[in-house]
Amino acid sequence: MSWLPTLQTNTPEQGYELAIKLSRMAVKKTQPDDETRSSLRHDYANNADSLTMASHVVATNFQTVAQANNYWRD
Amino acid sequence: MSWLPTLQTNTPEQGYELAIKLSRMAVKKTQPDDETRSSLRHDYANNADSLTMASHVVATNFQTVAQANNYWRD
Amino acid sequence: MSWLPTLQTNTPEQGYELAIKLSRMAVKKTQPDDETRSSLRHDYANNADSLTMASHVVATNFQTVAQANNYWRD
Amino acid sequence: MSWLPTLQTNTPEQGYELAIKLSRMAVKKTQPDDETRSSLRHDYANNADSLTMASHVVATNFQTVAQANNYWRD
Amino acid sequence: MSWLPTLQTNTPEQGYELAIKLSRMAVKKTQPDDETRSSLRHDYANNADSLTMASHVVATNFQTVAQANNYWRD
Amino acid sequence: MSWLPTLQTNTPEQGYELAIKLSRMAVKKTQPDDETRSSLRHDYANNADSLTMASHVVATNFQTVAQANNYWRD
Structure with missing residues (x-):
């Protein structure tokens, strides 16, 4: 799958x-x-800017998903 | 919920x-x-670039929310 | 208000x-x-990359505002 | 004006x-x-990453302007 | 081709x-x-922020591809 | 022209x-x-993050161009 x-x-x-x-x-x-990846995770999970950067990527992908779902308006 | x-x-x-x-x-x-997170907050709340980066993420998410609400035009 | x-x-x-x-x-x-914020302002107002980053955030928010206003086409 | x-x-x-x-x-x-601004310009005009960052901001604003003009398709 | x-x-x-x-x-x-490129790959594949930056680019391009496919809704 | x-x-x-x-x-x-520009090119063409940043700008502009062409769907 x-x-x-x-x-x-x-x-x-x-x-x-x-x-x-x-x-x-x-x-x-x-x-x-x-x-x-697991060891890198420790790095960025303890760095403020790294977390902000990760949040930016999620925000960008969330734009796509939200639009795909018509913002769950229906 | x-x-x-x-x-x-x-x-x-x-x-x-x-x-x-x-x-x-x-x-x-x-x-x-x-x-x-609380201790990291202190870091980025006192760094100009970190704050700008955080504002960029909010701007990206606000695009999504604003579009979901049809820009509150109705 | x-x-x-x-x-x-x-x-x-x-x-x-x-x-x-x-x-x-x-x-x-x-x-x-x-x-x-006022003291941080001094930092980023004198750093080229900081200013560019700030301009990027404005550009992202301007996308939202411009779309909300239908690009002032009407 | x-x-x-x-x-x-x-x-x-x-x-x-x-x-x-x-x-x-x-x-x-x-x-x-x-x-x-003029002195900062010298800084970023001679730094590859600064120029790329500046180009990113232009790209973001160009998205807005192009959409406002319906991509000059008409 | x-x-x-x-x-x-x-x-x-x-x-x-x-x-x-x-x-x-x-x-x-x-x-x-x-x-x-192959040697650079080793650099960024072992750096958390580099990987996040790369993921951001993919997210941006995925927005384009997803929209081109009408989010595979049809 | x-x-x-x-x-x-x-x-x-x-x-x-x-x-x-x-x-x-x-x-x-x-x-x-x-x-x-030519000398700067050498800098960023050999730096992983610089290349990723450049790719991000292209992705942003490609969004604009793809939309202008209706994703070449017609």
């Missing part, structure tokens, strides 16, 4: 989770080694 | 507050420890 | 001013102390 | 020039002193 | 792969030497 | 090339000296 079968979600919160998943997947595709 | 039940808000100002909430939630999901 | 009663403005220039206001408000919400 | 009477331009090239103007105006509003 | 014959893809996952391809192509056009 | 007569291109690949052109033009307008 695909890791990304659809951009549709039932709720905004699920859409936000999908945005996080999309953000992490690009990292995983560039650095496939789980252990390396 | 969901932390994000809807992207709809009554006013632009509430929409802006929601954009801030969205920006912080991504940080919280990456660094769930309240104390760590 | 709300600091953000509407995204509608009469002219593009007023829309640009609103974009600046939106950009600064996120900073203010993160660093509410006026004196601290 | 306003420095930004309209987002409409006759040609894409004029639209690009307007995007540059919008990008610089945010800098000017933050650092109004001409001489300071 | 073109490396980019179309922005249409059958599935969201293929769209995401295309977004990665678009992100890497700009790098390739700036640094065409395979060996140099 | 204008360096940017239109945003319309026949193919996605040509659109991508135009996005690169738009990205470089902003740099050229800020640093018009060919020799300086």
